[in-house]
Structure formats: structure tokens, C-alpha cells
Amino acid sequence: MANEAAQNVMIVGNELALVWPDGKEAYIPLEALRRACPCALCKGERDIMGNLYKGPDRPYTPLSFQVVAHRRVGGYALQIDWADRHNDGIYSWDNLKEIAAGS
Numbered sequence: 029m030a031n032e033a034a035q036n037v038m039i040v041g042n043e044l045a046l047v048w049p050d051g052k053e054a055y056i057p058l059e060a061l062r063r064a065c066p067c068a069l070c071k072g073e074r075d076i077m078g079n080l081y082k083g084p085d086r087p088y089t090p091l092s093f094q095v096v097a098h099r100r101v102g103g104y105a106l107q108i109d110w111a112d113r114h115n116d117g118i119y120s121w122d123n124l125k126e127i128a129a130g131s
């Protein structure tokens with residue numbers, strides 16, 4: 029049952045709340061979620077030679093840790109619109125599980 033979609037996704041205070049199909053709940057602080065953004069700009073991208081390209085670290089602002097909207101992407105992931113207009117990160121459900129376990 030890899031990458032199972034959450035049944036329910038909500039923003040509760042400053043956390044992302046997830047309800048998994050087995051009824052277990054997970055809460056991820058929005059700041060931890062943003063810092064784990066999987067997009068190429070935040071994480072960097074490797075070329076065919078294995079060189080890592082990463083944009084300069086941009087300072088986060090309080091808006092960076094506020095969620096404007098979130099939506100499901102094709103059943104396999106969740107996309108988050110951050111208040112500082114960053115929304116390139118697509119979080120797979122497995123990725124969200126890992127972030128939740130690590131926070």
C-alpha cells in the first residue's frame with residue numbers, strides 16, 4: 029500500500045493535519061513542511077554528471093510558513109500554496125509520511 033492518499037487534509041492552527049486511511053492522524057508543523065519542500069529550487073537538481081544545482085538560499089519570511097491553499101495532485105501528491113507565493117513543491121503522500129515521522 030505504497031503512497032496511499034490521506035483521507036483528509038486540513039490546516040489546523042500552524043500545522044498540517046492528515047488523516048490516513050487506517051484512521052491514524054499526523055500533524056506536521058507548517059515550518060517543518062516548508063523547510064522540507066521537495067521542489068527543485070529548494071532541494072536542488074542534479075544533472076546527468078551528478079552535479080548539484082541549487083538556487084541561492086532565500087531567506088524565509090513569516091509568510092513562508094503560512095498556507096494559502098492546498099490541493100490534491102492526481103491522487104499521488106499534495107500541492108501547497110504558501111503565502112509568499114511559493115508553490116512549486118509537490119509532496120507525495122509517502123514524502124508527507126516521512127516528514128511527519130521526522131518532526
Ligand SMILES: [Zn+2]
Pocket residue numbers: 065066067068069070071114116117
Ligand atoms: Zn520549494
